[in-house]
Amino acid sequence: MLAGTLLLIGTLFIRNVMQQDVVRAEKIEWFSGYMQEVATQNRTDRQMLQETPLEELEQKLDVGVALQNQLNGLILSIENGAWEDELQQEIDVYLTAIDYKEVKGNYSFSNGDMDETIRLNEQLLLLGLPKEDIGRSVQPPLFIKQIVSLVLNPFGLTVLLVLLGTVITREFEDRNMQMVYTFPIPKWKYVFVKFTGLLLTGLIWLSVLFSASYLLPALTVESKELIFDYPLSLANGSFLDAGTYINEACIYSVGVLLFAIGVLTLVGFMARQTIISSVVILAVFAGGWMSIRNGMDLLWNPFTYVNVNEAIINHADYFPTGLIVLFGVAAVLLAIAMWGSRKRGVS
Amino acid sequence: MILSVKDVYKSYGKEQVLKGITFEIEEPQIIALVGPNGSGKSTLLNIITNLLPADKGEVTVLGKNNRDPNIFREISFMQDNTVLYDYLTGYDHLQFICDVQGLPKKQLLATAERIGITSYLNKKVKNYSLGMKQHLLLAMAVLNKPKLAILDEPLNGLDPTSAIRVRELLLALRDEGTTILLSSHNLAEIDRVTSSILFLKKGNLIQENMAEFEQVRYQIKVDQTAKAEKALTAVGIPVELVDERLHVYRRDVALDRVLHILERENVVIDDIEKKVFGSEERYRKIFTEEAKTDELVQV
Numbered sequence: 001m002l003a004g005t006l007l008l009i010g011t012l013f014i015r016n017v018m019q020q021d022v023v024r025a026e027k028i029e030w031f032s033g034y035m036q037e038v039a040t041q042n043r044t045d046r047q048m049l050q051e052t053p054l055e056e057l058e059q060k061l062d063v064g065v066a067l068q069n070q071l072n073g074l075i076l077s078i079e080n081g082a083w084e085d086e087l088q089q090e091i092d093v094y095l096t097a098i099d100y101k102e103v104k105g106n107y108s109f110s111n112g113d114m115d116e117t118i119r120l121n122e123q124l125l126l127l128g129l130p131k132e133d134i135g136r137s138v139q140p141p142l143f144i145k146q147i148v149s150l151v152l153n154p155f156g157l158t159v160l161l162v163l164l165g166t167v168i169t170r171e172f173e174d175r176n177m178q179m180v181y182t183f184p185i186p187k188w189k190y191v192f193v194k195f196t197g198l199l200l201t202g203l204i205w206l207s208v209l210f211s212a213s214y215l216l217p218a219l220t221v222e223s224k225e226l227i228f229d230y231p232l233s234l235a236n237g238s239f240l241d242a243g244t245y246i247n248e249a250c251i252y253s254v255g256v257l258l259f260a261i262g263v264l265t266l267v268g269f270m271a272r273q274t275i276i277s278s279v280v281i282l283a284v285f286a287g288g289w290m291s292i293r294n295g296m297d298l299l300w301n302p303f304t305y306v307n308v309n310e311a312i313i314n315h316a317d318y319f320p321t322g323l324i325v326l327f328g329v330a331a332v333l334l335a336i337a338m339w340g341s342r343k344r345g346v347s
Numbered sequence: 348m349i350l351s352v353k354d355v356y357k358s359y360g361k362e363q364v365l366k367g368i369t370f371e372i373e374e375p376q377i378i379a380l381v382g383p384n385g386s387g388k389s390t391l392l393n394i395i396t397n398l399l400p401a402d403k404g405e406v407t408v409l410g411k412n413n414r415d416p417n418i419f420r421e422i423s424f425m426q427d428n429t430v431l432y433d434y435l436t437g438y439d440h441l442q443f444i445c446d447v448q449g450l451p452k453k454q455l456l457a458t459a460e461r462i463g464i465t466s467y468l469n470k471k472v473k474n475y476s477l478g479m480k481q482h483l484l485l486a487m488a489v490l491n492k493p494k495l496a497i498l499d500e501p502l503n504g505l506d507p508t509s510a511i512r513v514r515e516l517l518l519a520l521r522d523e524g525t526t527i528l529l530s531s532h533n534l535a536e537i538d539r540v541t542s543s544i545l546f547l548k549k550g551n552l553i554q555e556n557m558a559e560f561e562q563v564r565y566q567i568k569v570d571q572t573a574k575a576e577k578a579l580t581a582v583g584i585p586v587e588l589v590d591e592r593l594h595v596y597r598r599d600v601a602l603d604r605v606l607h608i609l610e611r612e613n614v615v616i617d618d619i620e621k622k623v624f625g626s627e628e629r630y631r632k633i634f635t636e637e638a639k640t641d642e643l644v645q646v
Contacts, residue, residue, distance in 0.1 A: 175430050182423070346399075
């Protein structure tokens with residue numbers, strides 16, 4: 001499990017390193033597309049103006065020409081690697097693009113997205129930080145964010161639980177538990193010990209996950225100054241710095257792990273069979289994921305936090321109350337598992 | 348009271364495996380639990396050790412309800428070898444018990460020495476033979492010097508030398524004050540060590556005291572059968588005449604007295620055969636209704 005995690009982190013990091021040049025090329029391609037879109041409109045508008053002079057059309061052409069020039073300047077800044085110019089020009093482009101839309105020009109990027117980008121760029125200029133491609137960054141906090149998004153989600157947790165789950169069910173299937181239950185220890189204690197053991201294993205895995213995600217870029221790539229202050233856009237329109245994001249991700253991860261191990265312990269000790277246990281865990285987390293997708297991402301729903309990245313970005317106001325929910329549900333699941341095994345036989 | 352089983356019932360679906368089992372063990376001894384496969388022996392042992400809940404009934408071990416896990420400080424349960432962890436060594440298994448029971452390491456080593464498993468103690472269980480696993484299980488069962496040791500098929504898979512050693516160990520444990528409740532299919536070995544047998548038949552228990560049912564019968568061939576029969580009957584010794592031979596039961600009279608009476612009546616004895624009826628004979632009677640002589644001993 002640890003080897004698989006390290007392999008995933010390593011592979012993703014190498015991919016990000018290799019994609020750094022591609023990021024710039026894609027940016028140029030992206031803005032060139034918009035420039036082409038605006039240039040085409042400008043050409044059409046000029047022709048129409050020659051045929052029929054209209055004040056509205058004239059206004060649109062003026063803004064369109066300005067936008068085309070700004071896009072051209074932006075592309076040059078990207079090509080030259082002048083990131084401060086790039087940020088400022090991107091702001092200018094979007095401000096003009098919003099005006100352009102008001103004069104009935106077409107610019108196929110939503111106003112909401114442009115507003116968000118403008119605010120982000122202003123923040124970055126304020127902090128003196130270049131813009132990063134969040135999905136392909138090699139900067140430590142942003143790479144950690146990428147790993148958190150990729151691993152700490154319903155799918156990743158289900159894989160983790162199915163792998164860990166055999167620790168409980170195999171002892172029942174191999175009948176080792178029949179021997180263990182003849183020791184002078186109450187049955188509920190076995191459940192608690194298993195829960196604790198699995199939790200410790202999970203915590204070690206989390207430590208490796210976060211440490212490797214941090215150390216790999218930190219030791220191989222030059223970190224930018226103030227990178228932990230990098231602003232991350234939240235769903236409520238505000239920003240969260242990357243350092244705080246990582247802190248919350250670490251804390252939520254522990255809470256989610258606690259909840260997940262609680263589910264695993266209950267299902268493992270009830271089902272006592274690997275296949276049944278795996279199917280039930282899969283069904284539980286698939287059900288949880290579907291509940292979130294259907295608008296049940298409420299404060300009291302522990303599955304709201306299973307996708308750690310989404311919990312932080314989309315529900316900033318749930319922190320830290322969400323942790324209490326996760327801890328509480330985990331405690332209830334553990335209590336049910338311990339109570340359920342109290343009188344139950346093993347043979 | 349070492350063990351008290353009261354009115355225990357257990358069903359699997361519609362099949363009733365145990366139908367109100369009741370018995371008690373009051374003093375240190377070796378008791379065998381005997382029955383054909385599927386008779387409920389393992390079920391009963393699992394219920395006694397609370398590995399399986401009974402549908403009804405009560406089990407008390409050393410004065411405590413069997414649901415109290417602390418009973419395992421004073422009792423032990425040797426199960427079949429599938430309960431062992433293949434990837435652990437024999438030492439790991441014993442150390443685990445020592446840790447849980449709070450036993451010193453010297454007790455581990457002494458037990459290993461006593462059972463004769465020291466040479467392969469550090470090998471992984473997956474490399475053990477069936478006999479080695481049986482020895483390890485036995486060592487685990489006696490490690491905590493239990494007052495009651497419940498042993499499920501302790502002689503299974505043992506070669507004759509090992510079986511003799513285990514038998515001697517069981518007798519020694521009994522002498523040290525350990526009560527042993529064992530299940531086994533080896534009726535000849537049971538005869539050698541047990542003082543009482545619990546036969547499980549169709550969910551019911553038939554308890555037999557070895558002293559009561561073990562029958563030694565002398566078959567005496569004489570020159571004057573009728574005279575000998577008359578003389579013995581006259582002094583109150585029950586005699587059966589089978590195939591011209593007088594059958595006399597040891598529980599009814601000492602052989603010396605029979606010989607003395609026959610000598611007094613001038614009856615010439617041609618030969619005497621001693622026949623022993625053991626648990627196998629009793630087993631056959633209970634389970635197949637056929638009585639056959641188990642062992643023939645020439646006197």
